[in-house]
Amino acid sequence: MTYNGYKEVEHTADIALQIWAEDFPSLLKQAAKGFYSLVGIQFLEEKSLHQLFVIPNGNYESVLVDFLTELLYFVEEKSLYLSNFTFEDDQDQISVRSTAWKIKSRDREIKAVTYHNLYMRKTEKGFSTTVTFDV
Amino acid sequence: MNKITLSTFTKISDFEWEIPASFRSDMRVPVRVFASQTLLQDALKDNSIEQAVNASTLPGLVDAVMVMPDMHQGYGFPIGGVAATDLETGVISPGGIGYDINCGVRLLASRITLEEITPFISDLATVLNQICPSGVGVGSNKRLTNAELADVCIQGAKWAKNDFYTAEEDLHRTEDQGCLAGANPEKVSSRALDRGKNQLGTLGSGNHFIEVDLVSEIFDEVAARTMGLYPGEIVVQIHTGSRGFGHQICTDYVRRLQSAVAKYGIKLPDKQLVCAPIASEEGQNYLAAMRCAANYAFLNRQILANKIREAFEIVLAGRVDSWKLRQVYDIAHNIGKFERHSINGEKKMVCVHRKGATRAFGPGTDGLPLEYQDIGQPVLVPGSMGTSSWVLIGTETSMLRSFGSCCHGAGRVLSRSQAKRSVWGENLLKQLKQKGIDVRAGSMSGLAEEAPEAYKDVDQVVESVVGAGIARKVAVINPIIVLKG
Numbered sequence: 001m002t003y004n005g006y007k008e009v010e011h012t013a014d015i016a017l018q019i020w021a022e023d024f025p026s027l028l029k030q031a032a033k034g035f036y037s038l039v040g041i042q043f044l045e046e047k048s049l050h051q052l053f054v055i056p057n058g059n060y061e062s063v064l065v066d067f068l069t070e071l072l073y074f075v076e077e078k079s080l081y082l083s084n085f086t087f088e089d090d091q092d093q094i095s096v097r098s099t100a101w102k103i104k105s106r107d108r109e110i111k112a113v114t115y116h117n118l119y120m121r122k123t124e125k126g127f128s129t130t131v132t133f134d135v
Numbered sequence: 136m137n138k139i140t141l142s143t144f145t146k147i148s149d150f151e152w153e154i155p156a157s158f159r160s161d162m163r164v165p166v167r168v169f170a171s172q173t174l175l176q177d178a179l180k181d182n183s184i185e186q187a188v189n190a191s192t193l194p195g196l197v198d199a200v201m202v203m204p205d206m207h208q209g210y211g212f213p214i215g216g217v218a219a220t221d222l223e224t225g226v227i228s229p230g231g232i233g234y235d236i237n238c239g240v241r242l243l244a245s246r247i248t249l250e251e252i253t254p255f256i257s258d259l260a261t262v263l264n265q266i267c268p269s270g271v272g273v274g275s276n277k278r279l280t281n282a283e284l285a286d287v288c289i290q291g292a293k294w295a296k297n298d299f300y301t302a303e304e305d306l307h308r309t310e311d312q313g314c315l316a317g318a319n320p321e322k323v324s325s326r327a328l329d330r331g332k333n334q335l336g337t338l339g340s341g342n343h344f345i346e347v348d349l350v351s352e353i354f355d356e357v358a359a360r361t362m363g364l365y366p367g368e369i370v371v372q373i374h375t376g377s378r379g380f381g382h383q384i385c386t387d388y389v390r391r392l393q394s395a396v397a398k399y400g401i402k403l404p405d406k407q408l409v410c411a412p413i414a415s416e417e418g419q420n421y422l423a424a425m426r427c428a429a430n431y432a433f434l435n436r437q438i439l440a441n442k443i444r445e446a447f448e449i450v451l452a453g454r455v456d457s458w459k460l461r462q463v464y465d466i467a468h469n470i471g472k473f474e475r476h477s478i479n480g481e482k483k484m485v486c487v488h489r490k491g492a493t494r495a496f497g498p499g500t501d502g503l504p505l506e507y508q509d510i511g512q513p514v515l516v517p518g519s520m521g522t523s524s525w526v527l528i529g530t531e532t533s534m535l536r537s538f539g540s541c542c543h544g545a546g547r548v549l550s551r552s553q554a555k556r557s558v559w560g561e562n563l564l565k566q567l568k569q570k571g572i573d574v575r576a577g578s579m580s581g582l583a584e585e586a587p588e589a590y591k592d593v594d595q596v597v598e599s600v601v602g603a604g605i606a607r608k609v610a611v612i613n614p615i616i617v618l619k620g
Contacts, residue, residue, distance in 0.1 A: 008552055010550040010552065010553065011208070011550055012181050012207045012208050012547050012548070012549075012550055013207050013208065013209060013214060013547045013550075014209070014210065014551075015550075015551060015552075061406070062390075062393065065390070066390070069386055069390075073326060073330075073383075076272075076330060076379050077326075077329050077330055077379075079272070106271055106272060107271065107578055107580060107581070108271060108340070108581070109271045109272070109339060109340045109341060109620075111234045111235060111382040112234040112382050112385060112386045112389075113386070114210040114211075114234075114389075114407055115210075115211075115389065115393075115405075115406035115407045115409070116209075116210030116211060116405065116406075116407040117210075117405060117407075118406060118407075132210050134210065134233075134234045134235075134382075135341055135551070
């Protein structure tokens, strides 16, 4: 059984997501799944396209926030749901390849991904963290 | 960190409490809380006070970090937080303003009575719902060009001054006349500009709303009459902000200022408190961009006000004596502004951060419209959905004790998931209907998240600010139509 997952945790005004995975790329993929689950995405399965984007390389927390912020932008501005991620780590930036589907509907508006109390923990099983979204 | 309990506080009065700067070694100023003991004890259940203590470590604070009784934990700063920094030695923090820059409330008053409007409530709710774009992912029917959006950033609410429904008094009855000086669209990212182009004149979702209310009780007849509020008559509240445009600007600068924190050697207990010296290039750039979003939000509420006027005309013209809606006031509750305040007995320009806190200028303060100079600034405090909202006024005490600031609403007590577990949206809709409230909502789960049980009792919040002397009661209003995104 793999050590990968996410769950929504209580936050008075906003929404927080606990995420854990055996390595950092897997954690990003779990974060994406959790994010889309919070947004309540339904997408049109028949059409897909390749989507490439880059995020600045940096510490784990910044990469996670930047990655989720990109996904949020694609939801809000392009109405695209992204999946099947692969990550290419260069010195200054991370190239993210993905498959994109057009969003049919969504339940929730998320304003932003925050750095609030964001710390990446390395554990014996891999990585875990809690990220808070402003809603 | 030392655990914060009631005994951590020095009691100043029944509604004012202070944590001394000696409580934690990195605090630079005290934390001052305006709340009854009951609300203060409730606040200790989440991290809002700890977040205020964290905020008290920021460089250049000129007095205590204040916290209002509707406080709840945010990210970095608590919601309900007020902090003022020195323009030369202090910092500006996007976290002290929030993602929804210039989220705020506008109140419109009418001379329509409940008796007159009752036969048309359902029709009015339907037309409002049709005319005012609201809900998740719902954009505007007009997409702005780059040049138009740049103009919006500079002009704010003035951009709509030639609109058929804009009234002459709208601008001067808006905080800062609906336009902050110093906005510069060149400091806004292309991504934020993209997001801003098709969201102008939209309500959004979450806790944003349009509400048609009845003035049910007057506490200060002179102030109420000055504002045009009369018992038994109809008013309208609009609660929204700068939409994705402001969210993206805050996101961009929280990211950009991470490096400024290291560059200027600022130590922070929480990354979300990220900031830059006001006098630095980074700080100035954020201020210029933030003001663009603030101006966008003033205009957003102006456009929605005009759509609401159009709906009133469609449904009520010829059926009531006058369908016209006059502006009472428009206020921001997520903003950072340069204001002149008394610091150690000396008038000084400082940067006031208000995050989930409303400006509440007392009588005679510069910047208030002539007609409000004698009574003070109207302070609009919406309650939770289906409950009362309050109209207050700022006081001399608010100028002395809270940088002319007051509470902004009821304040959450339940998380969104807790609210959804305890409330079923359809049942809530029925209950509100039984109370005579016509609710139009984009989603039932969204409605459940905003259930009254998820919020504090706004009456208790108001008793605290009135008890502390930072506001006075003018009127209480109750909903008859609620439009939620």
